[in-house]
Amino acid sequence: MNDTTHGTRIRPGSLADVPAILDMLDSAVVWMNERGNTEQWGTTLYSQKPGGVARVERYTTENAPYIAELDGVPVGALVLDSGPSPQMPIAPAEEPERYVRLLVSDRRHAGLGIGAALLAHAAEETRRAGVELLRVDCWAGGGGELVAFYERNGFTPTGRFLSEAWPGQVLARRVG
Numbered sequence: 001m002n003d004t005t006h007g008t009r010i011r012p013g014s015l016a017d018v019p020a021i022l023d024m025l026d027s028a029v030v031w032m033n034e035r036g037n038t039e040q041w042g043t044t045l046y047s048q049k050p051g052g053v054a055r056v057e058r059y060t061t062e063n064a065p066y067i068a069e070l071d072g073v074p075v076g077a078l079v080l081d082s083g084p085s086p087q088m089p090i091a092p093a094e095e096p097e098r099y100v101r102l103l104v105s106d107r108r109h110a111g112l113g114i115g116a117a118l119l120a121h122a123a124e125e126t127r128r129a130g131v132e133l134l135r136v137d138c139w140a141g142g143g144g145e146l147v148a149f150y151e152r153n154g155f156t157p158t159g160r161f162l163s164e165a166w167p168g169q170v171l172a173r174r175v176g
Contacts, residue, residue, distance in 0.1 A: 007063045008114055010121045013065030013077065019075035021056050024104045031107045039166070040139040040146075049164070059102055065066060066121055068114050070106070074112040076105035079124055085167055089161050093133055098126040100136035114166040123175045132176030137161075140169035147171070 013021075025046035026175070032040055032092045059065055062175040068076035079102035084090040100122055105114040126134045139147045140160060147157060147169045154173035 007070060008075065008112065008117050009069045009080075010066050011069065013060055013079075015057065015060045015066065017067050017074060017077070018053070018056050018060055019101075021060070021077045021104070022053065023058070024054075024074070024077060024106050027107055028104055029131040032060075037142060039141050056159050063101060065126070066116055066118065066125075070112070070114075074106070075109045075112075076103075076118050078103050078118040078122055080125060084135070084170075088137060088163055088168070090137055090159075090168075091168060093135065093172075095133055096131045097133040097135055098122065098129065098131050100134070103136070115149070116153055121151075123154070123173060127175045132174055134173045135170060137168050137170045139152065140167040 025100060029041050029043070029045055030068045033043055042049075047055075064080040066078045066088075067074050068078075078100065081099045081101045083092040083097060083099050085101060091121070098111075100119070103115055103118060105118070123134055126132075129168070134155075135158075136150060138150060140147055150171045151157070155173045157169055158172045160168065161170065
């Protein structure tokens with residue numbers, strides 16, 4: 001656990017955090033849709049998507065989940081794994097890596113650096129594991145704002161991909 005920007009605390013996540021993570025994901029879908037972005041995560045609430053709840057449950061039991069809290073309330077979530085999702089057309093790295101499988105923050109706390117704090121924590125956990133490569137993939141559509149967010153947080157674009165019609169970008173950050 002550590003303290004970060006604006007009193008945010010990051011702790012390991014667990015199965016008990018699934019409702020909070022689903023709430024953040026659902027709120028993100030609503031927020032994106034209200035701004036006209038229906039392509040990134042679609043229009044169906046994450047908790048209503050086929051397999052959505054089970055996926056988040058697996059994230060908290062099979063991967064390394066972390067929860068950002070502000071005054072004891074979950075405001076962000078990060079899930080680390082040892083490689084990209086096998087469902088995505090992304091090749092594993094040719095070296096040990098940690099991979100950000102999920103990063104979401106509560107839009108009611110936008111601008112507090114929660115996502116950046118979680119990414120800094122991911123880099124710290126990657127370094128602590130003796131691994132030098134941290135990667136993430138994200139939606140590359142729209143005006144590229146999400147790719148720019150990761151670039152501001154020390155990541156470099158390494159390759160683009162399509163998952164059906166969904167444009168994606170893989171980014172990498174050296175932490176060693």
